[in-house]
Amino acid sequence: MRVKILAEDVANKIAAGEVVERPASVVKELLENSIDAESSEIVVEVKSGGKELIRVVDNGIGMERDEALLAVQRHATSKIESIEDLFQINTFGFRGEALPSIASVSHFELVTKSANCLEATKVEIDGGVLKNVQTTGSPVGTRASISDLFYNTPARLKFLKGETTELNHIIDRVTWSAMAHPHIRFKFSHNGKNLIDLPICQNIMERISLIYGQEFVQNLLKFSADFPVLKIDCFVGNPNLTKPNRSYQLFFLNRRPIRSRTLSAALNEAMSALIPKERQAVAFLFLNLDPSEVDVNVHPSKLEVRFKNERALYSQVVQTINSGLYRQKYIPQITGDRGQVIGNREQGTENRDEASQSSAFNININSGYFGFEVSNSGFDLSKAPELELLDFDHVILKTQLFDTYIVAEHKDDIIFIDQHVAHERVLYERFTEQFSQRRIPAQGLLMPITREMSAAQLAALKTNESLLRDIGFEVENFGGKSVIIRSIPAVFPQAKAINALIDILEQLNSEKVSLERFEPASIQQKVFIMMACRAAVKAGDKLSAEEVVNLIKDLSQTKLPFNCPHARPIMITMSKSELETRFKRR
Ligand code: ADP
Ligand code: MG
Numbered sequence: 326m327r328v329k330i331l332a333e334d335v336a337n338k339i340a341a342g343e344v345v346e347r348p349a350s351v352v353k354e355l356l357e358n359s360i361d362a363e364s365s366e367i368v369v370e371v372k373s374g375g376k377e378l379i380r381v382v383d384n385g386i387g388m389e390r391d392e393a394l395l396a397v398q399r400h401a402t403s404k405i406e407s408i409e410d411l412f413q414i415n416t417f418g419f420r421g422e423a424l425p426s427i428a429s430v431s432h433f434e435l436v437t438k439s440a441n442c443l444e445a446t447k448v449e450i451d452g453g454v455l456k457n458v459q460t461t462g463s464p465v466g467t468r469a470s471i472s473d474l475f476y477n478t479p480a481r482l483k484f485l486k487g488e489t490t491e492l493n494h495i496i497d498r499v500t501w502s503a504m505a506h507p508h509i510r511f512k513f514s515h516n517g518k519n520l521i522d523l524p525i526c527q528n529i530m531e532r533i534s535l536i537y538g539q540e541f542v543q544n545l546l547k548f549s550a551d552f553p554v555l556k557i558d559c560f561v562g563n564p565n566l567t568k569p570n571r572s573y574q575l576f577f578l579n580r581r582p583i584r585s586r587t588l589s590a591a592l593n594e595a596m597s598a599l600i601p602k603e604r605q606a607v608a609f610l611f612l613n614l615d616p617s618e619v620d621v622n623v624h625p626s627k628l629e630v631r632f633k634n635e636r637a638l639y640s641q642v643v644q645t646i647n648s649g650l651y652r653q654k655y656i657p658q659i660t661g662d663r664g665q666v667i668g669n670r671e672q673g674t675e676n677r678d679e680a681s682q683s684s685a686f687n688i689n690i691n692s693g694y695f696g697f698e699v700s701n702s703g704f705d706l707s708k709a710p711e712l713e714l715l716d717f718d719h720v721i722l723k724t725q726l727f728d729t730y731i732v733a734e735h736k737d738d739i740i741f742i743d744q745h746v747a748h749e750r751v752l753y754e755r756f757t758e759q760f761s762q763r764r765i766p767a768q769g770l771l772m773p774i775t776r777e778m779s780a781a782q783l784a785a786l787k788t789n790e791s792l793l794r795d796i797g798f799e800v801e802n803f804g805g806k807s808v809i810i811r812s813i814p815a816v817f818p819q820a821k822a823i824n825a826l827i828d829i830l831e832q833l834n835s836e837k838v839s840l841e842r843f844e845p846a847s848i849q850q851k852v853f854i855m856m857a858c859r860a861a862v863k864a865g866d867k868l869s870a871e872e873v874v875n876l877i878k879d880l881s882q883t884k885l886p887f888n889c890p891h892a893r894p895i896m897i898t899m900s901k902s903e904l905e906t907r908f909k910r911r
Contacts, residue, residue: 333399333453334429334452334453334454336399337399337425337426337428337429337453338426338429338430338453338478340399340422340425340426340429340625341426341427341429341430341478342481343426343625343626344422344423344426344427344625344626345426345427345430345474346626347375347484347485347486347491347494348371348374348375348376348379348474348485348491348494348495349375349491349494349495349497349498350626351375351379351427351431351471351474352369352371352375352379352381352495352498352499353498353502353626354418354423354424354427355369355379355381355423355427355469356369356381356498356499356502357417357418357423357502358417358418358423358424358467358469359381359383359385359467360417360502360506360509361385361404361416361417361418362383362385362386362387362466362467363385363386364383364384364385364466364509365384365508365509365510365525366383366384366509366510366511366512367381367382367383367502367509367510367511367512368381368382368383368511368512368513369381369382369495369499369511369512369513369514370382370513370514371492371495371513371514371515371516372515372516373488373516374485374487374488374489374490374491374492374495374515375474375491375492375495376473376474376485376488376491377472377473378470378471378472379470379471379472379474379495380468380469380470380471381467381468381469382466382467382468383466383467383468384464384465384466385466385467386439386440386465387437387438387439387440387442387445387465387466387467388437388438388439388446388467389439389441389442389446390442390446390458390460392439393435393437393446393448394446394448394458396424396435397424397425397428397433397435397448397450397455398425399421399422399425400420400421400422401421401424401425402418402419402420402421404416404418404419404421405419411620411622412616412617412620413616413617414616414621415579415616417581417627419622420622420625422625424469425453427471428450428453429450429452429453430452430453430474430475430476430477430478430481431452431471431472431473431474431475431476432449432450432451432452432471432472432473432476433449433450433451433469433470433471434447434448434449434450434468434469434470434471435447435448435449435467435468435469435470436448436461436463436467436468436470437463437466437467437468438463438464438465438466438467439465440465444460444461444462445460445461445462445463446458446459446460446461447459447460447461447463452476452477492515495513495515496513496520496521499511499513499521500521500536501575501577501582502582503521503523503532503536504529504532504533504536504575504577504609505529505577505580505581505582505611506580507525507526507527507528507529507531507532508525508526509525510523510524510525511523523535523536529558529560529609529611530542530545530547530560533545533560533609541566544562544563544565544566545560545561545562545563545566545607546560546561546562546563546649546650547559547560547561547649548561548645548646548648548649548650549645550641550644550645550648552641554614554615554618555612555613555614555615555618555637555638555641556612556613556614557610557611557612557613557641557642557645558610558611558613559608559609559610559611559642559645559646559649560608560609560610560611561596561606561607561608561609561646561649561650562606562607562608563599564599564600564601566607567600567601567604567605567606567607568604568605568606568607569603569604569605570605571589571605573605573606573607573608573609574589574592574605574606574607574608574609575608575609575610576588576589576610576612577609577610577611577612578612578614578619578621578630579612579613579614579616579619580611581621581627581630582628583627583628583629583630584628584629585629585630585632587632587635587638587639588610588612588638588639588642590639591638591639591640591642591643591646592606592608592610592642592646594639594643594850595642595643595645595646595647595650596608596646596650599650608646610642612638612642614632614638617633618632618633618634619631619632619633620633647884647885648884650885720733720734720735720740720877721733721734721735722870722873722874722877725744725867725868725873726741727864727865728864728865728866728867728868729743729744729745729864729865730742730743730744731744731747731868731873731876731877733877735898737900737901737902738898738899738900738901739898739899739900739901739904740896740897740898741896741897741898741899742877742880742895742896743864743894743895743896744862744864744866744868744873744876745861745862745863745864746861746894746895747876747877747880747886747895747896748857748861748862748876749854749857749858749861750857750880750883750885750886750895751861751876751879751880751883752816752856752857752860752861753853753854753857754883754884754885756796756853756856756857757849757850757853760795760796760849760853763795765795765796765797765814765815766797766814766815766816767797767798767799767812767813767814767815768797768812768813768814768815769799769811769812770810770811770812770813770819773809773810773811774809774810774819774823775807775808775809775810776807776808776810776823777806777807777808778802778806778807778808778827778830779806781830781831781834782827782830782831782834783802783806783808784834785830785831785833785834786800786802786808786830787802788833789830789833789848792848792849792852793826793829796814796852796853796856797812797813797814797815798810798812798813798814798822798826798829799811799812800826810822810823810826813826814856814860816856816860817859817860821859821860824859825855825856825859825860828855828859829852829855829856832851832852832855833848833852862876880895
């Protein structure tokens with residue numbers, strides 16, 4: 326066989342294989358072109374799941390005759406000129422592939438008119454072959470009609486799914502575009518039936534409420550953050566709004582829907598403390614990133630992108646959601662469904678920011694008549710206004726049950742607090758904070774401890790020497806199996822410290838592979854979780870009144886006082902009225 330240049334229509338069909346996978350990909354490309362053309366209204370009309378007809382009509386800038394003829398040729402684009410432009414992309418398109426690819430596998434008709442032309446141009450192409458060009462009458466804008474997609478590529482046609490499946494993919498595409506572009510009116514019909522009609526909206530939240538309904542939006546929290554090259558807007562479902570799968574997790578980069586393992590992982594990390602096991606968070610993340618920070622040209626349909634600094638992105642997303650959630654207080658409540666514990670949003674959280682700014686952060690932990698003898702003085706934390714405290718006013722500590730649960734009264738609620746998880750949360754946040762300031766306190770051992778370790782433990786020790794030192798473990802190995810432990814983190818009594826060290830080494834070994842992408846941040850976090858778990862008071866430990874008070878006081882200052890780092894609840898409440906109902910007082 327001799328080397329030959331492929332004929333243009335063959336090259337187009339090959340490109341079509343990448344760009345046009347199914348009717349929804351055609352819809353996506355056409356929508357992007359209409360958005361790039363500054364349209365304020367886009368109408369999508371589809372028949373038979375897009376197999377019979379896809380038509381997209383916009384009121385954008387349109388094209389002149391010679392532009393229209395160029396646009397259907399390969400590598401024709403108005404959006405970039407040089408390779409440098411690739412890294413400053415503000416448009417959705419730039420490859421100049423979509424129209425010729427689509428036209429090579431369908432009956433294609435383009436009618437377009439720009440404002441400075443008297444007449445519109447109509448271009449007809451059949452299976453990549455130009456059939457007709459003529460002037461015609463039409464308003465300013467563009468109408469692209471695709472019929473019989475894949476009629477000339479039976480192999481592709483065979484891969485298409487049923488009408489409903491293809492329709493659902495198209496609906497997704499229209500929905501995603503509509504979410505990211507609230508200022509554009511979108512209409513969508515299938516087989517003549519109107520399915521979507523979204524007027525121009527003021528903002529994304531309003532658009533989401535028109536798409537998913539008012540009730541959905543009531544459970545949606547919005548957090549925003551501005552970093553030097555990144556702006557984030559997150560719409561996150563509260564624990565009352567979760568889904569069995571991840572289909573409600575959408576990521577938009579500069580308004581382009583993308584798939585991203587980094588973002589999924591960040592979302593997981595940030596939400597895991599609030600979302601019950603087996604359920605998935607609802608989250609729409611809109612990232613605005615400087616175009617030079619991302620390469621969008623790594624995937625033909627641009628679904629995947631490459632970020633310059635994945636780790637920064639990861640931690641910024643986690644930080645944005647975490648600090649947003651920080652202000653939301655969720656306590657599971659024992660309700661009338663006997664004994665069932667459900668997630669429940671505490672009343673009045675909306676205005677908590679303002680409320681907490683105006684009131685002093687007084688924590689009145691009153692002594693109860695049961696177990697505790699506590700003075701009330703000494704817990705005024707109003708001198709630390711930078712701390713955003715949980716409203717622990719009127720928390721009256723009552724007793725400790727089974728040496729495990731602390732019982733308190735809070736207005737009309739009974740609160741049960743699990744002492745172990747509460748302490749875990751306190752310690753976990755303390756380690757994280759101390760670590761960020763490079764000062765996790767260590768205690769040198771007067772009598773260093775010698776201990777034998779397995780080869781795997783020694784390997785973990787070697788690779789993580791500096792992390793271990795930063796958290797307070799100074800361990801030396803002079804070859805052989807034995808190590809000498811010279812210092813341990815100050816929170817641990819000696820015996821506990823050695824066990825914690827072994828656990829940490831084993832954890833580091835098992836996490837090595839799965840966390841490689843995001844280390845060291847996530848590895849540290851796992852280590853802190855483990856340290857917190859090992860160092861915290863246990864269920865069954867008898868606490869003095871003073872210890873209980875200090876624990877609750879510390880808890881009140883944590884960022885997420887309602888869930889431990891493993892996502893277990895720290896406290897549950899039962900209302901006085903629930904008690905009254907059960908005792909048949911009402
Ligand atoms: P790309 O979008 O990558 O540039 P396309 O093949 O999708 O490539 O489109 C080629 C060119 O045709 C675009 O660069 C644009 O100039 C023009 N074009 C396509 N669709 C429209 C439209 N709806 N309105 C105005 N111009 C359009
Ligand atoms: Mg395009």
